[in-house]
Amino acid sequence: MRASKTAMPFVERPEGETLIVLGAGAVDRLRALLVRVRATRAYVVTGSTLATGSVGDRVRRALGDALVGTYAGSRPHVPDKTVDELVQDARSRRADVLVGLGGGSPIGTAKAAAFRLFESRDAASPAAIVAAIPTTYSGSEVTPFFGTTDLDQGRKSVLRSDPVRPRLALYDPELALDTPADLTASTGVNALAHCVEALYAKGATDADRSMSLRAAGRLIGDLPLAVREPRTLLYRYRLFEGSMEAGLVLAKVGMGVHHGLCHVLGGRYRAPHGVLNGIILPHAMRFNLPVAGAVYRDLARPLRLEARGADVGEKVCDAVADLVRALSLPTRLRLLGIPKTDLPSVAEAALSSRSVQANPRPVTREGALEILEAAW
Numbered sequence: 001m002r003a004s005k006t007a008m009p010f011v012e013r014p015e016g017e018t019l020i021v022l023g024a025g026a027v028d029r030l031r032a033l034l035v036r037v038r039a040t041r042a043y044v045v046t047g048s049t050l051a052t053g054s055v056g057d058r059v060r061r062a063l064g065d066a067l068v069g070t071y072a073g074s075r076p077h078v079p080d081k082t083v084d085e086l087v088q089d090a091r092s093r094r095a096d097v098l099v100g101l102g103g104g105s106p107i108g109t110a111k112a113a114a115f116r117l118f119e120s121r122d123a124a125s126p127a128a129i130v131a132a133i134p135t136t137y138s139g140s141e142v143t144p145f146f147g148t149t150d151l152d153q154g155r156k157s158v159l160r161s162d163p164v165r166p167r168l169a170l171y172d173p174e175l176a177l178d179t180p181a182d183l184t185a186s187t188g189v190n191a192l193a194h195c196v197e198a199l200y201a202k203g204a205t206d207a208d209r210s211m212s213l214r215a216a217g218r219l220i221g222d223l224p225l226a227v228r229e230p231r232t233l234l235y236r237y238r239l240f241e242g243s244m245e246a247g248l249v250l251a252k253v254g255m256g257v258h259h260g261l262c263h264v265l266g267g268r269y270r271a272p273h274g275v276l277n278g279i280i281l282p283h284a285m286r287f288n289l290p291v292a293g294a295v296y297r298d299l300a301r302p303l304r305l306e307a308r309g310a311d312v313g314e315k316v317c318d319a320v321a322d323l324v325r326a327l328s329l330p331t332r333l334r335l336l337g338i339p340k341t342d343l344p345s346v347a348e349a350a351l352s353s354r355s356v357q358a359n360p361r362p363v364t365r366e367g368a369l370e371i372l373e374a375a376w
C-alpha cells in the first residue's frame, strides 16, 4: 500500500521534558535533534540483532562522529549485570546521552544506567540523559519507568525516575519495517494493556481516558494489519502513534494489577513482557470488571461490538482475548512452562508490587491467584 504524506505527517512536539519526533526518515536528523536536547556525545544501547543490522548502520551513520560508544549486550528484563557493564563503559567514554535503540529492553537498560549515573554524578563523572529510538511498541521511550532484574533471585524491580525519562523520543517507522511479526504482536498488546490500565486507573481524568481510547482504537485496528503486512510503512506509523499515546497516558496515571503480575512473572520466568501481557490482560480485565465495567463499554466500538446490554464489559474482555489469539500469541501461562504449583507464591510476591497496590479494585492474595489460575 502506498501512503501519502498526509496519512503520515512529520510530527515534532514537546511533551513535558520530552521532544517527540515521529516521521519516516526522522532518524536521519538524529544528530541535530540530540543537539537540541543539549547532547553531543552519544552512546548507543541496543541488542545484538539491531547492532549488526541495517538499523544499527543507519543510526551510526546519522550520528557520525557524535557516536562515542555502543553497548550491544542489552537483554530482556534488564539484568543488573548488563547495567553495571554499561555504566562503566559509558562513564569511561564520557557519554552525555544514552541512546536506547530497539525494544523495551535496550531503552530500559539505557534508563537504568542513566539512573545510576545520575545518582552518583559528580564533577568527574557527570550524569547522562536518555534518548530513545523504539522499533517496537513498548512505550518505554516516553515513560519514567524502568525495570531491572536480579537474575539470581528471579526478582524484577520497577522504578520511576523523572531524570531518566527520555528527552528525545524518535519514532521512525522505516526502522520498524523489519521488526518480526511476533514481536510486533506482543509489544502491540503491551501497548494496548497500557491503554486499558490507564482507562481504569484511579487517578485518570476524562482527558486521559479519551487519549487511552484513541490509542486503543488505533492499536486494535492496526495491529492485525501490521502483523499481516509487517513491511507496510503506514501501519508502522500508525502503531507508533498508538503506542506513543499509550505510553504517555501510562506515564501520567501509572499501572495496575495487570502490569504488577506481568512484572513478577517476567522476573521469575524470564518470559517476554509482551507475551505475558497477552496472556494476563483478558483475565486482569475480568478481575477489574466490577470497577471498570463502565469504561470497558467505550472499548466496544473499536472492538466492533454492540455497546448496548448489561454484558458489554464481559464481551469486551472476551474480544480482547480473541484479539490476542488472532495475533497468534500464546494464551496460557502453562505454554510458557510455568508450573501451576508456583502460582500461590507468584500471587504472594505480587502483593508487594506497587502497581498491584494501586489497582482500582483492591487485590488480595486470593484475587491475584484467581487471575493467575484463570490465565494458567
Ligand SMILES: [Fe+2]
Binding pocket: 190, 191, 193, 194, 259, 273
Ligand atoms: Fe507494559
